[in-house]
Amino acid sequence: MPARGGRWDGFWEQRARQLQRQLQAKEERLVEAETENAVLHLRLAQYREMIKKSGGETTQVHVQCGDQKPLQRPGPLAASRLRLVAQELRGSIRVHCRLRPVLPFDDEFRGPGSQNSPVSGAVAHALDDETILVECSRPGRPLINKTYTFERVYGPAESQRAVFEDVCPLLTSFLDGYDVCIMAYGQTGSGKSFTMLGPRPEQDPALPSGPHGHLGIIPRAAGEVFRLLAENPSRRPEVDVSVVEVYNNDICDLLAKDSCAVVSRAKCQVLTTTEGRKEVSGLTRESVQSAVELMTLVAAALRLRTKQATAVHADSSRSHLVITVTLTAAASSCSTADRQSDQSPPAELRGPTPRRPAPGRRPGAARTVSSVSPRTRGLGQGSQGPGGQVLSKLQLVDLAGSECVGVSGVTGSALRETSLINRSLAALADVLGALSEGRGHIPYRNSTLTHFLQDALGGDAKLQVIVCVSPCQKHVAETLQSLGFGARVRQVERGRPAPRKPRR
Numbered sequence: 001m002p003a004r005g006g007r008w009d010g011f012w013e014q015r016a017r018q019l020q021r022q023l024q025a026k027e028e029r030l031v032e033a034e035t036e037n038a039v040l041h042l043r044l045a046q047y048r049e050m051i052k053k054s055g056g057e058t059t060q061v062h063v064q065c066g067d068q069k070p071l072q073r074p075g076p077l078a079a080s081r082l083r084l085v086a087q088e089l090r091g092s093i094r095v096h097c098r099l100r101p102v103l104p105f106d107d108e109f110r111g112p113g114s115q116n117s118p119v120s121g122a123v124a125h126a127l128d129d130e131t132i133l134v135e136c137s138r139p140g141r142p143l144i145n146k147t148y149t150f151e152r153v154y155g156p157a158e159s160q161r162a163v164f165e166d167v168c169p170l171l172t173s174f175l176d177g178y179d180v181c182i183m184a185y186g187q188t189g190s191g192k193s194f195t196m197l198g199p200r201p202e203q204d205p206a207l208p209s210g211p212h213g214h215l216g217i218i219p220r221a222a223g224e225v226f227r228l229l230a231e232n233p234s235r236r237p238e239v240d241v242s243v244v245e246v247y248n249n250d251i252c253d254l255l256a257k258d259s260c261a262v263v264s265r266a267k268c269q270v271l272t273t274t275e276g277r278k279e280v281s282g283l284t285r286e287s288v289q290s291a292v293e294l295m296t297l298v299a300a301a302l303r304l305r306t307k308q309a310t311a312v313h314a315d316s317s318r319s320h321l322v323i324t325v326t327l328t329a330a331a332s333s334c335s336t337a338d339r340q341s342d343q344s345p346p347a348e349l350r351g352p353t354p355r356r357p358a359p360g361r362r363p364g365a366a367r368t369v370s371s372v373s374p375r376t377r378g379l380g381q382g383s384q385g386p387g388g389q390v391l392s393k394l395q396l397v398d399l400a401g402s403e404c405v406g407v408s409g410v411t412g413s414a415l416r417e418t419s420l421i422n423r424s425l426a427a428l429a430d431v432l433g434a435l436s437e438g439r440g441h442i443p444y445r446n447s448t449l450t451h452f453l454q455d456a457l458g459g460d461a462k463l464q465v466i467v468c469v470s471p472c473q474k475h476v477a478e479t480l481q482s483l484g485f486g487a488r489v490r491q492v493e494r495g496r497p498a499p500r501k502p503r504r
């Protein structure tokens with residue numbers, strides 16, 4: 001065996017790298033096999049259910065005739081549950097991609113680099129539910145097709161409803177005590193606000209009760225959370241909401257009012273609690289009793305959000321928007337997920353243990369607006385739940401868009417905004433890159449955005465990233481960048497969730 005030190009160091013380093021690569025390849029195969037196993041478990045459960053419903057007749061007939069029909073494709077809800085199971089096996093992060101349609105404004109705005117390009121020509125295509133293809137052409141070079149796979153890919157024709165259906169299982173997790181973060185990422189004008197909020201929600205409060213086919217995830221989620229809570233009022237749920245924008249690296253409280261009740265856009269700081277969690281100091285948290293109340297607050301906050309027309313998008317958001325819904329409720333004797341559907345994954349496939357509040361703990365701040373004193377909410381005080389109370393946080397994030405300054409044509413203060421947006425998004429990519437490589441130091445503090453979202457990015461929250469992309473030729477560089485970001489997020493392994501601990 002070679003001696004240590006001197007020229008042998010290189011040998012050992014090379015050997016270590018080789019073994020690490022082998023280990024990684026084996027681990028990837030293991031995760032794939034476990035995911036397939038989970039899918040088979042669910043199919044088996046579905047088949048057993050079908051057999052039960054048909055009194056066993058179908059099986060007998062199929063067995064006698066040697067019927068080898070392929071398994072039925074699961075319905076949308078079953079498919080959502082399957083994706084959730086796959087997420088849990090992958091370590092609580094899933095990445096979806098949404099390709100928006102070519103829109104009239106794609107022809108209106110032409111950046112300096114796009115004069116000769118076919119503006120409305122779609123070069124990105126959803127090949128199937130999980131694959132997106134981008135045609136990359138460069139002058140004098142052969143056309144290259146690049147494909148990316150995600151847990152789900154939505155084509156241009158897919159509805160807001162279809163996108164929301166995949167988010168729904170995360171909302172049941174939220175009610176069961178898990179922290180959840182749903183985040184839209186993408187280039188300016190790629191459809192992030194449309195996906196998260198719907199069209200022009202600050203003008204129309206986008207109340208979930210109305211007949212709005214275009215409602216985005218946030219109003220639909222508000223409706224769904226309160227619908228689920230109403231199913232089990234004995235949990236005595238309390239919901240509060242805060243809305244902030246991260247603008248030019250500052251956190252601004254969009255619900256804050258001064259002593260004359262005039263909106264103040266107070267600036268806040270990120271703090272670390274004694275439990276090591278990130279909270280925002282002095283943040284206004286309004287107690288809400290219904291989805292309509294929640295969305296009315298959101299709509300008011302959206303009117304304060306910083307916007308600016310650019311050459312790519314006439315109504316571009318210049319800040320990252322984070323809506324945080326906090327739920328405190330008595331623990332349910334059986335989880336919302338269990339009650340909700342007979343399509344629940346087997347118990348051994350469920351996710352991490354939900355977080356419980358420390359006795360008397362109320363995260364957040366001095367200016368919390370709530371009708372109930374935090375001291376009345378200690379563990380074990382709820383009369384319903386044998387395990388006391390659960391506390392969970394749902395963060396809904398509409399990021400500002402990445403953009404190429406040359407194409408968006410911004411100047412002056414907008415240029416500073418753009419540069420800070422791009423820097424914070426680069427910091428986000430760095431954090432996820434560091435997490436995916438399992439680095440010892442994760443640079444959360446390089447930007448206010450990543451510091452604020454630290455618990456969602458590297459903690460035990462269930463994180464869903466929706467990468468939004470434009471189909472147009474003129475945006476192809478940004479599209480590839482966004483898809484690369486999504487692919488990187490998929491590499492993040494945050495440890496396989498532990499089985500849920502029984503509640504006492």
Ligand SMILES: Nc1ncnc2c1ncn2[C@@H]1O[C@H](COP(=O)(O)OP(=O)(O)OP(=O)(O)O)[C@@H](O)[C@H]1O
Binds near residue numbers: 156186192399401402
């Ligand atoms: N899937 C879609 N179907 C129809 N219209 C869409 C879709 N996605 C986006 N749009 C429209 O495209 C325009 C740009 O979308 P949106 O405002 O969501 O972009 P964005 O990514 O949030 O941009 P920015 O980062 O600049 O704020 C809007 O007019 C929106 O209504």
